[in-house]
Amino acid sequence: MTAKIKVLVIDDSALVRQILTQGLALDPAIEVVGSAGDPYIARDKIVRLQPDVLTLDVEMPRMDGVDFLRRLMPQYPLPVVMVSSLTQKGKQITLDALDAGAVDFVSKPTTDMAQGLKNMLQELRAKIKMAATANVAHWKADRRAVTSQLRTIERRALAESTDKVVVIGASTGGTEAIRKIITRFPETMPGVVIVQHMPAGFTRMFAERLNQLCAMEVKEAVSGDRIMPGRILIGPGGLHMEVTRSGGHYQVRCEAGPTVKGHCPSVDVLMHSAARHVGANAVGVMLTGMGSDGAEGMLAMRKAGARNIAQDEASCVVFGMPRVAYELGGAESLVSLDHMAGRIVDLLGERKI
Template sequence: MLNKKIRVLIIDDMALVRDILAAGLAKDPDIEVVGTAADPYIAADKIPKLTPDVLTLDVEMPRMDGVEFLRKLMPQYPLPVVMVSSLTEKGQRITLDALQAGAVDFVHKPSSNIDRGLNAMMMELRTKIKIASIANVSHWKSSEKRSAIASNIDHSKALAKSTDKIIVIGASTGGTEAIRSVITEFPPLMPGIVIVQHMPAGFTKMFSERLNTQAQMEVREACDGDRIITGRVLIAPGGKHMRIIRSGGIYQVSVSDGPQVNGHCPSVEVLMQSAATHVGNNAIGIMLTGMGGDGADGMKAMRDVGARTLAQDESTCVVFGMPKVAWEKGGAEKLVPLQNIPEATMQLLEQMK
């Protein structure tokens, strides 16, 4: 049990949902529901008075949707927010907007088998509220602007020599924004990139499609047998593991069902162990923000066979979990602020033969 209860404010336009969420959260001795609000305008009045540690926020509301509220809230009063979203395509799209606007994580409202689905959702929500309570969202404050270290280095020669290299990225809580900020900085002829971001099925496809419109590289949700080639980013589909395999002189991904590893499917551990086995010292491993330690042993295995590795530093992580464990276990060579990871990756490519 935590020393201090986590103070939660529930924001949802439906009274029944507010009651269900309040009752479900009250079952956890570490959580205290300090209030509810029927819309963001009421919530904005209550936040300074109730001083919640975490907000739960409905994605779709009539007077102001959750995303618009986040865009107004986070620069002024950054708070960890867990979105409660529907599984509809519109709900998924708005949830991704919300993550981009500063939400820490999200849960789905059950769409079928309501009783069983509700219990599972409440268990997930209680867990994600606890994770959110330790999340670092201070960088959303408008006064804190992070800037990357400018680089005047011409990386074209390194890229020309790196066609057989593969970059492997793992992320969880806070990862969608971290991945976006890294991938959009990479040039179009970057070596092939494979990514595991802890996300449910459906969301990874939409996340990939959105990132494809923002990046210079081609980004897509991975399909079994896809080739890993220069200029392409493959994101593991939610609910499936992704491994790197080598067939003759080409690298491909194997995408398959399987049990959770370290509590996750897809798992960073599975991907990084496959990189250690099949890519060896031609790989670069990058561990971004996330709760827990998924992938730490895999990154250590990569480093042990000569791969280069780095992890996001504590000051720029939403949750300094996966990078911390990777660092402590000797998997990560160094800790790097998020805004400097693209340049640090380019420098590693320069150093690789």
């Protein structure tokens, strides 16, 4: 019999702790081993109860979830699913939490509380089971050493690459992976388009945060935005993003549509469009994430002449999307996250094998 996933619920509200505990208990694969009203109590219970996964409220008194994560992860890395509010402050703290090591998040309902709560608990149960498989061991490394390596990539000459497009797909764990890669890109880099699985309202803030860190311009995409050297476009939450060609340049189209592989925006949608319109001028990159979104689109890109790589298992939080992309034949090779930016730059100057 498979062991149950042991969960510790951390929230300052006794009512929320009760709701989460009862809601998680509906899944026979999950066992709530305890709850805590603040991070100080949680710290002692983590050592005593040894949970597999934490659920953590974003906004708490005494110490918020982000400060707690920054102290916890280097010492005692555990998969954490944040419980987030959809307020502006809540979104900002949620992105801080992902930067600090949280695997994923769910949003508290704001309308139709009964149905919204049911949907949130269903999503939380699914993400806890995913989080239980996540690799968070790398957070025990010296974070200062990692930070000091940002932008150390050699600024190679990108001659004859201005018509190239870098196409990146990511899901669980992707916000940190994307940050590590694109902060190493020089401002002369060809245009980059990214789909990161994230709800509407979060992608704009994600783009704005990255824009403060990168040599390149980073923005949430809108239909008609041109893909050009020095610019990174993030697909907006709730809309599919496609690459199109208009005369002598590439641009994006962002439109509502049904979910693909359970997602909107979908990596498959983006990569299929890159296969059609960019072909051999594209470099495809598949980063950490659960499921198979993007694998078929990446294969179409490769058949159209693109050079494609995927993140290796050791550096992934969840080795799902990269694994499927590689096994299906869409990705030529698996590359560690630390070497990803350099490999992308190399591929921009190479021809297809």
